[in-house]
Amino acid sequence: MSWVVPSLWLIPVLPAVAAGVIALAPRRCRRFASGAAIGSMGVSLVLSLVAFMHTVGLVSRGAESRQVFNFTWFQFGDKVLPLGWVLDPLSAVMLVMVCFVGLLIFIYSLGYMAHDDNFTRFFCFLALFAGAMLGVVIANSLLLLFICWELVGLTSYLLIGFWFHRPTAAAAARKAFITTRVGDMAFLIGMVWLYAGTGTLLFYDAGKGCLETTAIHSLVMRATGVGMAASTGISLLIFLGAVGKSGQLPLHVWLPDAMEGPTPVSALIHAATMVAAGVFLVARVYPLMAVTAPEAAPPAIQAPAVAVAGQTERAGESHGATSQSHEGQHGGAPVSTALKVVTWTGVLTALFAASIAVAQTDIKRILAYSTVSQLGFMMMGLGAGGVAVGMFHLITHAFFKALLFMGAGSVIHGCHEEQDIRRMGGLKAFMPVTYMTYAVGMMALSGVPLLFSGFWSKDEILHAVQAWPVSSLPFVLGLAAALLTAFYMTRQMAYVFFGPCRLKHSASHGTHSKRAESTPHESPRVMTVPLIILAVFAVLLGFFGTPVWPWFQSFLEGRAARIDAGRLFTVGTLGLIGLSTLVVFGGIYAGWRLYGRRPPRKAEAADPLEAIYPEGYAVLRNKYYIDELYDLSVVRVTHWCGRMSDWLDQTLWAGAVRLVSFGFVALSWLSRLFDEYVVNAGFDQGCRKLITGGSGFSRLQTGRVRHYLGMLALGFVVLVLVMLWRWRP
């Protein structure tokens, strides 16, 4: 093993250390903070490229492309808990993507955040985020992945709430953290279940890891109480974690609100990297997700044949990525329950979010719903096609979506913090660079054929769903989502860059009252140069994954790629290319017809779509009322539970205690009453009688001798009489 793998830890640790140093630095050290963050990110990028080339070298030589480095974190009892990191094609690709996009966004932030008071803190959080995200990427242990996953969530929380004095930002930050934590709790349970089931959380550990054949085989064979294999249960729980992080239905609600954060944050965290971590997670544990129980044959014969999405794999190279090569070789292979769930979730999310994006008017929210939708596409690709299909779209999407967000940031910056697309318009003339690069991003996202990366990666996904043996509905729904994507992006372009500028009509809106200031302006170089670089990549990347030369897919599977033009002419490939081209141009044409030909003159004008079908538009505009539904159900129930528990405390438990103490108090009262009215009263009464008697008798004690003598005489007489009567003869 060369020095590359053992020192891979430097890549995430460098930005994290930079974050720590910046946190301790005084607030005024702005130059130092940005320098430390960008510098550490630059070094990490260089190291990532080295690691990437190292992996490419291994793959091209046909050597084992996965190398791990494990170490002991701590010991509990007499057992140890190991962690580790892994360098394989999957993590190498992600490393380069995260470092590269991250570095560009860091540089872009120099311009975007230049006037913010908390510039230092911003770079601290950004660097911490980069460290945690890179940790997710290289983790060779589900636990380490989970740790970094949570830290990524923390930085997302901190950065969404970066302008925490705005109540909306504060609420959005909390919502993001809690919503993703719902998924994370399922993830945690899945993780401890996996730990209990296989005795390790290391992914790869020379045959003993939890993603390797032995462990997976034992999980498939283990039934649970509810009639599915342990592997399915674990997969679904882990997938729930991915659902939360990647904003899939039904936990997507936090992502659009997360746009309250500064735009570079939206670009980096909520478009390119963190939200894609869920997709990456599914790709990472793919062998577990894809495994199906060998039902037909008895286990004894089938022992090593843990079918992974149609491929019997070699031990030690359990990648599980089916080639999505355009031969459509799915025939007959069983599809695991987990992958079915992944696919369906992806399909529904893709269509659902795309339809919402159609009716939004906030430039960043449109992009946010678009991100949700594209993440759905990635899940769809993972579920139906395999790791390479989903990951390819993840990578291309990271570039063009970061580009779009940064373009949107540039627009917002140029329009003096205006985010409503109805108040923009005609920016083409004012911001040429932003316009050109945004157009590239838009075409990549819509999937304009041949030249743009988004076309190739989306085509892969559609191709995979087309061949999906379970159902053909996802293919249709996926095409519909692609159509909507082209439509809403065209709508956005038309609103923002074409038509008359509607910005000045809303001078009362902002604080900028002077007319000179309300004219839009192009952003500074430090912001536009990253845009241009990303635009170049948004085009170029596509050529690494075409059917003719599927370099990316082969690389992820650890194979060297060959150029083979013949693949174009295999069944379905060209047909699908034609069909998706048709869909894309259909979407763009519809969008242009509605919005581009007669652009709205005034910001207050009704949306053309609203004019056509107001009821449907209202539903879309209000995001199907999902937020309201959650407010009425989950949120209300939670608060009710809180009040209920508090009430239980105040009345029931405390009441029981009070009852007991009341019992004791009553008892003591009772004994007091007994004392007073029975014991004391009896005694007192006896005494009183004695006193009365005594005082009666005391009256006899007159002290006069005459009385005494008289009484004596009387007594004597009585005595004599008695004796006479008694002793009568």
Place this chain on the structure above:
Amino acid sequence: MNGFPILSLLTLVPLVGGLILLGLHSRQHQLARRLALAFSGVSLLGVLLLCGWFDTGTESMQFEERYGWIDALAVDYRLGIDGLGLLMVLLTGIVVPMALAAAGPVPDRGPAYFGLVLLLQSGLFGTFTALNFFHWFIFWELSLIPAFFLIKLWGGPQRSAAAIQFFVYTMVGSIGLLLAFLAIYLAVGTFDFMEIAERARQGTLIPALSASVGWYDLTTRQLGFVIFAAAFLGFAVKVPLVPLHTWLPAAYSEAPTATTMLLTGLMSKMGVYGFIRIVLPIFPEALRWVSVPLLWLAVITVVVSAAAALAQRDLKRMLAYSSINHLGYCLLGLFAITSGAAGELVAVEKSAALSGVFLQMFNHGLTAAALFWFVALIEKRSGGLRGLGDFGGLRTRAPVLCGLMGIALFSSLGLPGLNGFVGEFLIFKGVFGLTPWAATLSTLGLLLTAVFILTMIQRVFFGPVNPAWSGFSELTVGERWQVAPVIGLMFLIGIYPQAILGFTNRTVVTMIKAVGY
């Protein structure tokens, strides 16, 4: 055995200090504070020395001292610590100086205040090192009395009721404990924990009880259960276990902050410590018998207290419920250990759960004490206000205060990288392996914890600045340096948990093996 009596000395230092302080004139409160800090500093040094001398490779009791004391009753003065004891002594050594620093100057009868805190520390050291019920019980009660007076004399407006409730509640528990041990003493003729545990392991304890205490027509098993229940009660109140917790929110919120820190950081650990040191080895049969109901109670403790915290409008009360929630995880881990079958297969789960419980005890002590400290720092600036709705936008005015408190809050929430996570992860790992349903239900508690902590942050730290607090002042340099070591420790344990687990690993193995679960 009977080497240098460091444990006795450790107990003696705060005792002497406390008595000296009680003798000072009430005008000398500044001197009293300095003296108290000095004494607790000496104790901390002693504890650190102890950690240095501690041999992590042996499973027997260390630093043992044993002297015959009352021969007629067969009572020995016997001290010793294993990993668990060391951990608790270490925690005590750390939290008491924290509490003293947080208390600040106390002009009102200062010497008495600081003297009582030191007496409390002495009681805690004694409780965590004693191996004989006789003087263990003395220390157990000794720690209760200073706590009572600290609440009663220096507490908030409802202090009297809170103090009495606290005292009576724990006394009831203590009486159960005392009766149980008297019965055991009658049966086996010793108060020594180790010897009683040995009898229990051989299975002769309960029959001996039945022979000597034969009570009405209870069967042997039922009698064992009654004795167990009496002992259990004492610890369950102290931890506390729902529904025996109702003294806690009042006591925590009415007590002066330093006392709250001691109550939550240390005295709640006495309960868990008692469970591990006494109930677990002495009543294995009975525990296993009722483990399922107990697990339910633990789950309810975890979930209900987190939900109740959500409804609180007072920072201290909210943290008090959060405290119940966190200790609920400890009980969850313990009861799960008793519920599982024996065998090598689940030994790893049990090791994980017990290690997690140890770590969680330490972490909770540190984090909860730190959180109450931060509330005190806020109260100092707000003139005693601490309602959830009283603030808003504090982070704009005092970013460092809010940032550091935020770290402590996220540690309490169980964020990886900080101390809270490792313990909770180990507990969940162990509990899931033993009783999956309990672990699954308890994640609700984790979720609700996030909800109320983030709600608190949102309402107190975030949002526009409340005009009433536009003059809210930032942490002073001195305060920053006081808080910094605690925050540093949170990071240290979060990143390198071996620092704590290294002390307890042998003990975990021994306990799992010894109690035969």
